[in-house]
Amino acid sequence: MVKLSVLLLEGGKIINGVDDYPLDGYNLLLKGCTIEKLLKSSESVPADVEKIDVSGMIVMPGLIDAHLHLAFSASISPELNPIRRAINRFTALHSSYALGAYVNGMKCIESGFTTVRDCGSPGDSVIALRDAINSGWLNGPRILVGGTITSTMGHFDENWPVTLPRPHAKYVADGVDQIRKAVRERAREQVDFVKTSTSDSWSTTRSRSWWRCYTIEELKALTDEAHAFDLPISSHAYDAVPSVKNAVLAGVDNIDHGIYLNEEVVELMSERGTTLVPTLSVIKIIYLQGEKARDTNPYRIPDIVCKAKKTWESHQKSVKMALKASVKVGSGTDATGNYGLHGNYAYELELLSDLGMKPMDVLKTATKVNSEILGLEDKIGTIEPGKAADLIIIDGDPTQDVRILQEKSKIKLVMIGGKIVVNKIG
Ligand SMILES: [Zn+2]
Numbered sequence: 001m002v003k004l005s006v007l008l009l010e011g012g013k014i015i016n017g018v019d020d021y022p023l024d025g026y027n028l029l030l031k032g033c034t035i036e037k038l039l040k041s042s043e044s045v046p047a048d049v050e051k052i053d054v055s056g057m058i059v060m061p062g063l064i065d066a067h068l069h070l071a072f073s074a075s076i077s078p079e080l081n082p083i084r085r086a087i088n089r090f091t092a093l094h095s096s097y098a099l100g101a102y103v104n105g106m107k108c109i110e111s112g113f114t115t116v117r118d119c120g121s122p123g124d125s126v127i128a129l130r131d132a133i134n135s136g137w138l139n140g141p142r143i144l145v146g147g148t149i150t151s152t153m154g155h156f157d158e159n160w161p162v163t164l165p166r167p168h169a170k171y172v173a174d175g176v177d178q179i180r181k182a183v184r185e186r187a188r189e190q191v192d193f194v195k196t197s198t199s200d201s202w203s204t205t206r207s208r209s210w211w212r213c214y215t216i217e218e219l220k221a222l223t224d225e226a227h228a229f230d231l232p233i234s235s236h237a238y239d240a241v242p243s244v245k246n247a248v249l250a251g252v253d254n255i256d257h258g259i260y261l262n263e264e265v266v267e268l269m270s271e272r273g274t275t276l277v278p279t280l281s282v283i284k285i286i287y288l289q290g291e292k293a294r295d296t297n298p299y300r301i302p303d304i305v306c307k308a309k310k311t312w313e314s315h316q317k318s319v320k321m322a323l324k325a326s327v328k329v330g331s332g333t334d335a336t337g338n339y340g341l342h343g344n345y346a347y348e349l350e351l352l353s354d355l356g357m358k359p360m361d362v363l364k365t366a367t368k369v370n371s372e373i374l375g376l377e378d379k380i381g382t383i384e385p386g387k388a389a390d391l392i393i394i395d396g397d398p399t400q401d402v403r404i405l406q407e408k409s410k411i412k413l414v415m416i417g418g419k420i421v422v423n424k425i426g
Pocket residue numbers: 067068069119334
């Protein structure tokens with residue numbers, strides 16, 4: 001019989017993701033890939049246990065980013081002109097995207113993010129990376145892969161040049177029958193969840209956030225088919241009506257962004273248990289760019305400065321409204337290649353904190369709550385016996401100031417399933 005390694009993290013304070021304060025006076029015992037138990041520091045430990053001294057540091061669950069795009073990286077799609085970008089995206093090898101996703105995956109673990117939800121990347125690039133990491137070939141975060149499905153002219157289709165064939169043609173689905181087939185194709189590819197859009201956006205020249213994309217009948221078919229394969233469904237949605245409301249009524253599990261929520265839909269989300277993953281980071285960065293955003297926006301939107309201000313103000317208001325209505329609110333950056341967010345995933349936590357959330361509640365969005373949104377609450381998200389040993393050790397206390405998580409030099413050790421993937425303790 002193979003003897004499992006036993007490891008004791010000794011002397012630090014523990015944020016377990018459940019309690020509202022860090023636990024002091026405990027050591028954490030790990031066995032193989034799982035958390036065995038918390039021991040009082042006075043309790044004896046097995047004789048052959050290996051120890052790591054984490055005195056003066058914080059041990060907490062690995063962080064989770066519930067919305068990013070691993071395969072999009074500035075180094076792979078440097079062109080800003082939309083036509084050039086489209087051609088590049090059409091001609092780039094999926095294997096190149098997979099390599100870009102690997103590079104960003106390494107940025108995740110160096111930043112203390114041990115699990116991520118990929119909300120759309122080209123082809124099978126992130127499926128390949130997920131499987132390579134799960135097989136132990138490569139280091140990287142746990143990845144949940146989203147398979148996008150869009151209506152013709154939906155958010156994932158609208159900006160594609162009409163003269164070019166669509167690489168995503170298989171997943172452009174209109175009407176109940178096409179939608180059911182597209183979901184089945186995605187299930188066959190072994191995605192972890194379905195990602196759709198029930199509104200357009202503000203981020204291209206012509207897109208409008210109130211465009212509906214799917215009728216409610218189409219959405220019901222989409223959720224019904226996804227759930228038949230145990231696939232959760234998450235929707236990009238901006239306006240309260242029709243997009244968020246229709247998504248919630250049709251049984252979508254999670255709303256991404258939720259920029260323009262209103263009282264009626266947050267109540268509905270709360271009643272139905274629909275979760276929300278805001279993406280404050282990407283909106284704030286564009287807003288902060290001011291006039292410069294005209295040059296950095298890939299689509300050169302003429303009124304981007306005004307739109308960014310409106311979007312940023314409304315997004316903050318919507319998140320507060322959702323929290324007040326007891327909607328389950330997670331956290332995600334929407335990191336792509338465009339705004340330097342890969343590697344700075346903890347910025348989202350600073351922005352949630354700026355909205356008035358207590359630091360411990362902010363930390364829970366990126367641990368316990370995100371694990372629930374991802375459907376992985378039995379496995380990760382808190383430090384409890386039997387859960388996977390996904391842990392980070394920080395030289396400093398994020399319950400005093402969550403911004404410490406943006407300082408990579410303070411993230412001393414990162415462990416995924418008991419495997420140490422970053423170690424600056426020695
Ligand atoms: Zn996104």
